[in-house]
Amino acid sequence: MPPSGSAAGNTGSAGGNTGGGAAVPPPRPAGTPAGLWDRYGRRATDMRLSLTDKCNLRCTYCMPAEGLEWLSKQAVMTRDEIVRIVGIGVTALGVRELRLTGGEPLVRADLVDIIAGIRSNHPDLPISMTTNGVGLDKKAAALKAAGLTRINVSLDSLHEETFTKLTRRPFLDRVLTGVDAAWAAGLGPVKLNAVLMRGINDAESPDLLAWALGRGYELRFIEQMPLDADHGWTRRNMITAAEIRELLSRDFVLGPDPRERDGAPAERFEVRRRDTETGDATGPVLGTVGIIASVTEPFCSDCRRTRITAEGKIMSCLFSREEFDLLGFLREGATDEELASRWQDAMWVKPKAHGMDHTGLGAADFVQPDRSMSAIGG
Ligand code: SAM
Numbered sequence: 074m075p076p077s078g079s080a081a082g083n084t085g086s087a088g089g090n091t092g093g094g095a096a097v098p099p100p101r102p103a104g105t106p107a108g109l110w111d112r113y114g115r116r117a118t119d120m121r122l123s124l125t126d127k128c129n130l131r132c133t134y135c136m137p138a139e140g141l142e143w144l145s146k147q148a149v150m151t152r153d154e155i156v157r158i159v160g161i162g163v164t165a166l167g168v169r170e171l172r173l174t175g176g177e178p179l180v181r182a183d184l185v186d187i188i189a190g191i192r193s194n195h196p197d198l199p200i201s202m203t204t205n206g207v208g209l210d211k212k213a214a215a216l217k218a219a220g221l222t223r224i225n226v227s228l229d230s231l232h233e234e235t236f237t238k239l240t241r242r243p244f245l246d247r248v249l250t251g252v253d254a255a256w257a258a259g260l261g262p263v264k265l266n267a268v269l270m271r272g273i274n275d276a277e278s279p280d281l282l283a284w285a286l287g288r289g290y291e292l293r294f295i296e297q298m299p300l301d302a303d304h305g306w307t308r309r310n311m312i313t314a315a316e317i318r319e320l321l322s323r324d325f326v327l328g329p330d331p332r333e334r335d336g337a338p339a340e341r342f343e344v345r346r347r348d349t350e351t352g353d354a355t356g357p358v359l360g361t362v363g364i365i366a367s368v369t370e371p372f373c374s375d376c377r378r379t380r381i382t383a384e385g386k387i388m389s390c391l392f393s394r395e396e397f398d399l400l401g402f403l404r405e406g407a408t409d410e411e412l413a414s415r416w417q418d419a420m421w422v423k424p425k426a427h428g429m430d431h432t433g434l435g436a437a438d439f440v441q442p443d444r445s446m447s448a449i450g451g
């Protein structure tokens with residue numbers, strides 16, 4: 074196990090830039106072990122790779138209404154570059170699972186081909202994808218056939234009006250059709266992601282859970298993070314994990330899930346109905362619900378993630394203000410060994426923690442990243 078360091082917060086890491094440019098990480102100390110280790114003894118084995126920064130929704134907690142200035146086609150990793158980078162992660166650096174994300178992965182015309190390329194090199198790699206589900210019904214079977222293992226669909230509301238208000242697009246029906254098609258195509262277990270916004274969809278949370286449980290989908294509530302392009306997030310306005318548990322307790326009793334958390338961002342609970350008269354749990358376990366409390370109950374000390382943005386930059390943390398260039402180096406002709414080494418250097422300086430988990434409004438040492446969630450790859 075590598076030595077542990079002392080810097081804290083997302084302002085404490087060394088070298089690099091603050092977004093945008095093509096920085097080179099400082100070299101890690103000689104003798105650091107193989108794999109994506111950092112200074113604090115964590116090893117990243119879970120890779121999140123963004124396929125595009127583009128999206129066909131405009132969720133208020135992520136994108137501005139007018140969209141963002143998209144990356145040029147040349148700036149984004151090609152199918153072959155993605156396949157090579159994933160290969161280095163898996164073969165040389167010990168990555169054990171891959172999540173494809175964006176932006177919206179389904180807007181990439183070569184998505185099926187990308188997955189097929191990765192799968193042909195890594196027959197046993199779990200490959201999942203996070204999507205908004207728009208158009209998923211048409212692609213689910215092909216994605217499964219290409220080798221996608223599983224799917225996460227974002228769904229914040231079952232009410233047309235609320236959905237449209239949150240995503241700024243009237244596509245609820247298309248998302249619901251997509252979720253069911255993914256399940257039918259064998260892309261289960263289907264996980265649903267929901268972000269609760271105060272006064273908009275928070276009161277709907279028990280109904281959303283009842284709907285998901287009834288269909289055998291695993292719902293996960295994600296605390297809203299300060300990763301919106303509009304910089305509208307406030308600590309006072311976000312719905313905390315404690316509030317989410319309270320909201321769900323209207324209809325349900327949540328009990329601990331006996332399974333090991335094993336580095337997963339979501340804390341899982343077993344769900345049973347609440348007896349309206351006694352207030353006690355009644356009946357069988359209906360399924361599980363997850364709560365991802367990145368802000369109020371962070372899990373940085375057990376983080377196992379490494380991120381590659383759509384333009385091939387390494388981000389060691391969602392909240393990192395440093396990005397390190399991998400794609401430019403690849404295009405300059407770097408060997409697999411050189412690319413692996415740069416990736417290791419970039420992960421070595423991963424911040425200890427993101428610095429949001431302080432009481433009060435606005436933690437002093439937390440600085441919102443320049444990029445929004447869609448541009449990083451959530
Ligand atoms: N477009 C796809 C989707 O929406 O599922 C994939 C990319 S999206 C950035 C990945 C996940 O990040 C979604 O589940 C979305 O709800 C979540 N997300 C986006 N902005 C967020 C924020 N500010 N706080 C918490 N979660 C956020």
Ligand code: SF4
Pocket residue numbers: 128129130131132135136175176177205227446447
């Ligand atoms: Fe698009 Fe996903 Fe961001 Fe919504 S959360 S705007 S679907 S990238």
